Amino acid sequence: MAMMMATGEVLGHKKYGEHYHSLTIVAPDIGERVKPGQFVNIRCGEDRSNILRRPFSVYRVHKRGGWASTIEIVFDLQGPGTRYLSQLRGHSIVDLIGPLGRGFALPKRRAHCLLVGGGIGAAPLFFLADELRNEGHRVDVILGARNSGLLLNQIDARRLASVCRITTEDGSAGDNGRVTDILDETIEKCQTEVIYTCGPHPMLDAVTKVAVSHRIPVQVAVEELMACGYGVCMTCVMPLRKPVKTTKESSKKDGGAGEEDAFVYARSCTEGPVFNGAHVIFNGTPDLVSDVELAPAGTPIRQSPIGDLDDELAPPGN
């Protein structure tokens, strides 16, 4: 793995709208290596009252060679860690670990990609959109938030997307409602072949269900609490349905014996943060989840442009 500890220098701080702070950090070693969907884990000061690093998905990258590449992160104020970061200015030094996690799998042939972001969760989708466009894919975007102030960088989203749709729960921008209210029509209109999404769990869950009903592969990026970010603490786990072995026909019949093995806890920091949405058990303890209308893993996917998603979910070798 290519993760490393690095000392970065803040190039600039700015704000997107009222709520979101942005830090651009000169971190060439990370900037040259990071892939969309990966994250960095940043130490928020030396003082020992809040010791844990804070994880941030990379919002934008500017590759400028081995000496000056920058990464940009965006965040809202959630507590002492983000408050500390919001006060950094040019030339401040930051201690970061990255690039961490497994990013989005990009389509292996030209594809129509729909990116669905909720609030600040849209952050990694901008970096992804840049990469997808560089590789010649069509990019469409749905951004959603509670209100217009919580939409992340609408202007750039419109610039990057062939079709860009906005939803807000209070109707202050775009359509009144949620991203899933317009997801079906957008998929049909844009002839979407793969969906990438990041945001709160209920949104990821809802987007996954729609994607599965269209038999479209869906990659979800989760944002979990984590202590280490590099795979040792086991706090950031997500329950994943175990890929069903097609050779065995046992699990359907007896809920009792099969239940124990119906899911595994996978580390969001190393096996994720990007997962096959159809494998993730969202919201709640796994034993309360019935076998919802999700296609089991391994179901043939219409025109799958990503290849074998199960491969993408294999635990890392090292």
Next chain:
Amino acid sequence: MTNSHHPGTDVGEPDLSVQLGSISLSNPILVASGTFGAGREGSNFIDVSKLGGIIVKSMTLNPWKGKPTPRMTETPSGMLNAIGIQNKGVDHFLAEDLPWLMKREATVFASIAGNTVEEFVRVADKLRTGARGIAGVEVNISCPNLEDRNNMFSHSTTSTAAVVEGVKKALPRVPVFPKLSPNVTSLPEIASAALEAGADGLSLINTVFGMAIDIETRRPKLAGTMGGLSGPAIRPIAVRAVHEVHRAFPHVPLIGQGGVADATDALELMLAGASAVAVGTMNFVNPRSARDICAGISTYMKTHRLTDLSELVGALKLED
């Protein structure tokens, strides 16, 4: 991240080697169980052979899934966790992790856990036949996240003794360090029971039982309701525990751990009586903590003209 010294190969660098009972360590700084996996991830940042030792994540007889999420919440100067020893089982350790560590010449301490005495003994049996080359075994009888929290082994002298006796019988030639809980009325009494049952040394302390509540949802912040508190917040408890047990049993080798973040913290535990010190939660923050702490100890030795670290162990001055 300024002026970090690397323990170099310069001539004149102090010798950091120590004895932990019968075990020779190249330096006194270990990484604590559950904070460094089995070394693979951390080896992106640090050479595992340069660690004083690695106490691997606790292993159980069969794989354990662990508890539901959320498993962690940050607290002032520390964190609470209820992970529930998610691990792939002793067989996986023997087949995958131990060979990897041995190849890299790491000093390995296995950590074993179980829900019953029999489970501990069966893991120990597997280690006897399969784990040649391990330096020692930590017996995790103090994890606050087991099924039956009311019966933590290290909360009673009889169950502490039962586990230690069984493990020691299975592993007569391997130094065994029961890891004790600080959440007891009299730590020396538990320590005494462990030693009488055959413990070669003791590991002090495991996390401290704690809890946090979200006032908006009125729900516990951990899915497991209660959890183990770790980090700098608990260091004074660790210092007290090591001091108390060292006073009662001055010749027993102790692994001190709990909230160690830098060389000062490690030296504090050594003065209290620890021969070796494990760094835990800080590995999450700085995966090179062990290396940085060694560098700091090296500087301290030069400043104080120390040539033998063992001079410090238990060198606390009381009323003179």
